[in-house]
Amino acid sequence: MSDKGAVMSRAIDVVWLLGAAVVVVGATLLACIGLWWISAVTIAVIALVIWIASRREAQIILTATVGCISIISASSVFLPDDGSAISIGLRVVGSGLLLVSAFRAKSQGYSADPNLKRIVRRWTVALGVPVAVYIALATVPFGMWNDFLSYEVGVVLLCVVISCSAPQLASGTLQRSVIIALAATVISSIAMGFLLPEFGIQQGRLRGVVNNANLLGFYAFLLGVVALMAVKRTSARVVLLGAAAIALLWTASRASTLALIIAIVVLILLTRLATGLLVTAGLAILGIIVALVWPSFLNVFEGVTRGNDSRSGSLDVALAAVKSNPWSGVGLGNEASIIASSPLRAAANGGIPGLIVVGILWVAILYTSARVGGRTLALGVAAVAHSCFEGWLLSPVGPMILIFALVWLTVAHSDLTSKLRTVPGPDKITSTRNKAATGLA
16 A cells, blocks of 8 residues: 555544544434434434445445444433333344445455454354353243343344454454444543533443443443554554543443453463563553652542442342252343343353353353464453453343454454464565575575
């Protein structure tokens, strides 16, 4: 690509990111004054106009971006109290737009190489099969056929979106769309915390455009991971990591903060150890300097380091359910209160077999991630750790598991392309052999 082409590509990326952020912030302001229907129509009209005016490649990116934002919007704070049907509709529409984007990318001639297709197939099986088995264990023994069918349909939709993503990955569509959607969500939430704190802050914690602080923390964790592992330009990486860090501190989400730290530590240990240690040391020194110059800065860590235990209730509820029915549990959704942990929720809903299925799911995630590379394994380890404190890993109809699956694919593709760049080409191999033959190597 020429220098002019590279500049134009960077300019387009910036415009997409700023445009998405402006649209989400504008829609947020409309929703804040009770005009969420106008907000939705505004997004749809602007997206349609941009789509019509764009090149075919840009249309593919825009379709996928709106799909990702629609899925995230399924957990928006601005949906009405009785908006469960709208929330489900947004997830279905978002998944449909991702599929349309995939088919458009394929029709434009984008085709993934066999290695990437193999990774996509493995990821589909690793995530889809254990979740489907868990749903069966938690519903069929209790005659919950409606729940069984609806949740299994969610598993199928999840698997279809993942399995059809190869052309999007090959074209770079999915990577850009996921980054733009997460960045727009986190940045607009931070803006909302400053501009409209009465809506964006709940009990001193930032929740922004989604319905609770822990959910925003999860999106910030994913944004930090994808910025660190899949964004190539240093300037964009710094901006996105900064936004993720601000959101994590402001949401005071301990599970998401811990998950991002785990991802960074594992990445340092598995990849560029020296560089990672230097960067970590530099950030630590910078933090010390800022704390000395601006002592009140340390107050932002109070939420993350708070000592109250909000997960002990989940353990008590899960243990009570397992004691009453150790081999079957109490069924999906029949626990005494919401359990904020994937393994504990599985044990309560499906008994000991449900807990075993979660263990298999963890092994599948880690094994599949390890087969790809160090970056993907770092994300897999962090996701497993995070799922110990949140139940998103077992909710196939929820937005969190779908966005996580897309982020995993983005990081896996980055891992794969990084490996391909380090493999010497035929000319280099021949040159090395010639040097060895002449004694110059």
